[in-house]
Amino acid sequence: AQTVTQSQPEMSVQEAETVTLSCTYDTSESDYYLFWYKQPPSRQMILVIRQEAYKQQNATENRFSVNFQKAAKSFSLKISDSQLGDAAMYFCAYRKSVPGANNLFFGTGTRLTVIP
Amino acid sequence: EPEVTQTPSHQVTQMGQEVILRCVPISNHLYFYWYRQILGQKVEFLVSFYNNEISEKSEIFDDQFSVERPDGSNFTLKIRSTKLEDSAMYFCASSVLGGNTGELFFGEGSRLTVL
Numbered sequence: 001a002q003t004v005t006q007s008q009p010e011m012s013v014q015e016a017e018t019v020t021l022s023c024t025y026d027t028s029e030s031d032y033y034l035f036w037y038k039q040p041p042s043r044q045m046i047l048v049i050r051q052e053a054y055k056q057q058n059a060t061e062n063r064f065s066v067n068f069q070k071a072a073k074s075f076s077l078k079i080s081d082s083q084l085g086d087a088a089m090y091f092c093a094y095r096k097s098v099p100g101a102n103n104l105f106f107g108t109g110t111r112l113t114v115i116p
Numbered sequence: 117e118p119e120v121t122q123t124p125s126h127q128v129t130q131m132g133q134e135v136i137l138r139c140v141p142i143s144n145h146l147y148f149y150w151y152r153q154i155l156g157q158k159v160e161f162l163v164s165f166y167n168n169e170i171s172e173k174s175e176i177f178d179d180q181f182s183v184e185r186p187d188g189s190n191f192t193l194k195i196r197s198t199k200l201e202d203s204a205m206y207f208c209a210s211s212v213l214g215g216n217t218g219e220l221f222f223g224e225g226s227r228l229t230v231l
Contacts, residue, residue, distance in 0.1 A: 050219070091159060103149065103172055103174075104151075
């Protein structure tokens with residue numbers, strides 16, 4: 001069974017600084033997708049970044065980047081130059097690489113506070 | 117920018133009552149989903165729906181739950197006889213066909229409180 005673990009229920013970062021959110025997962029699959037979703041207060045979850053397991057290169061989206069360690073089953077999110085708008089709940093998620101199997105397995109989330 | 121909309125944003129109901137949560141997915145999306153999040157717990161998959169039938173469901177999605185796409189735009193989740201443990205935030209999501217990118221677009225959620 002697939003499980004996703006986020007061991008940091010809460011994190012804080014000073015504005016303009018860098019923060020890393022941790023995520024580990026368990027799977028017996030060799031190909032899959034990993035995601036970080038952001039959920040601002042009272043707003044919908046939006047996709048921040050995705051990683052295909054078959055790609056060795058770490059995904060990057062502007063100030064957001066991941067450190068994907070496939071052997072260690074680790075998928076951390078780094079936010080550089082943190083901004084007040086980055087304050088949100090962040091969810092790590094896993095999806096099988098099977099056409100049509102779009103359901104996601106989520107972690108419990110990390111609440112990020114950005115300190116002005 | 118198109119988005120998934122959900123109604124109601126919050127519903128309070130008595131145990132044993134039927135509840136219908138409504139969702140309007142993004143118009144060109146063909147896969148639809150319901151997830152739920154019990155307070156303090158992780159977001160959990162309930163069901164996926166494609167081509168007017170359930171394509172996958174979790175063990176949570178028992179006979180008390182049903183989904184329907186009654187009119188080509190709405191996607192509903194019905195809970196026939198609510199229990200206290202059904203209290204949660206329910207998220208609708210949609211995605212395009214063949215979405216190997218796996219990008220789901222979520223609504224803001226409907227909070228269900230069962231008394």
